[in-house]
Amino acid sequence: MTQDEFVDIFGHAYEHSPWAARNAWHEQLENPADIISAMRRSVENADGGQIDKLICAHPDLAGKLALSGTLTQSSTCEQMGAGLDQCSVDELAKFEQYNAAYKAKFGFPFIVAVKGLSRADILAQFEKRLKSTLAAERKTALENIHKIARLRIESWFDDKA
Numbered sequence: 001m002t003q004d005e006f007v008d009i010f011g012h013a014y015e016h017s018p019w020a021a022r023n024a025w026h027e028q029l030e031n032p033a034d035i036i037s038a039m040r041r042s043v044e045n046a047d048g049g050q051i052d053k054l055i056c057a058h059p060d061l062a063g064k065l066a067l068s069g070t071l072t073q074s075s076t077c078e079q080m081g082a083g084l085d086q087c088s089v090d091e092l093a094k095f096e097q098y099n100a101a102y103k104a105k106f107g108f109p110f111i112v113a114v115k116g117l118s119r120a121d122i123l124a125q126f127e128k129r130l131k132s133t134l135a136a137e138r139k140t141a142l143e144n145i146h147k148i149a150r151l152r153i154e155s156w157f158d159d160k161a
Contacts, residue, residue: 001027009156012074013039013149016057019050020149032157036150043146055108055141061122062087062095074152082114082122091119098126105130106137113147 001009006025011018024042029035043054059075062084079085087095102110112125129137 001029010035010039010153012072013152014043014054014145015059015072015075015148017043017050017054020046020054032154036153039149039153040146043142043149051142052108054145055111055138058109058111058145060095060099060103060109061112061114062092062119078114078148078151082117083119084114084122087119091123094123095126098123098130101130102126106134108138108141111141111144111148113144113151115151 003022003025006029007018007021010021010024014020020039020042023045024035024038026038029038043051046054061079084095099110110126110129112122114122117125129140132140
């Protein structure tokens with residue numbers, strides 16, 4: 001597969017950051033594990049500014065973009081899978097409150113790989129992580145970003161099977 005084909009297929013794995021796929025590409029990438037590993041290395045080798053942009057490219061959970069229907073297709077499916085499209089008025093208010101508090105404290109959106117989590121699980125993580133430090137949250141955000149990318153890449157292969 002060419003680099004352009006690779007970026008077309010996997011450029012969405014890291015939210016609004018096709019550079020991760022472009023920098024990871026080489027002709028021997030064929031299986032999910034190798035692609036996931038190469039993409040992770042691409043991000044880990046990026047400069048701090050690129051990583052900051054990657055972190056900030058993630059949408060708020062159950063936020064304005066979700067409510068307006070302007071999330072990426074991947075984010076829409078992931079948030080719907082966690083039931084975030086079915087929040088009660090009280091839950092939406094709680095998500096809005098936590099999203100604002102988290103951004104105010106850390107300067108970037110709350111990021112969690114939502115697959116397999118319920119709305120209650122996510123709200124509990126918000127409460128726990130709001131007590132964390134900036135360094136710990138930056139690390140947690142990046143680990144969740146890598147998990148989201150892994151799940152997206154695996155899903156592409158699952159769809160092809």
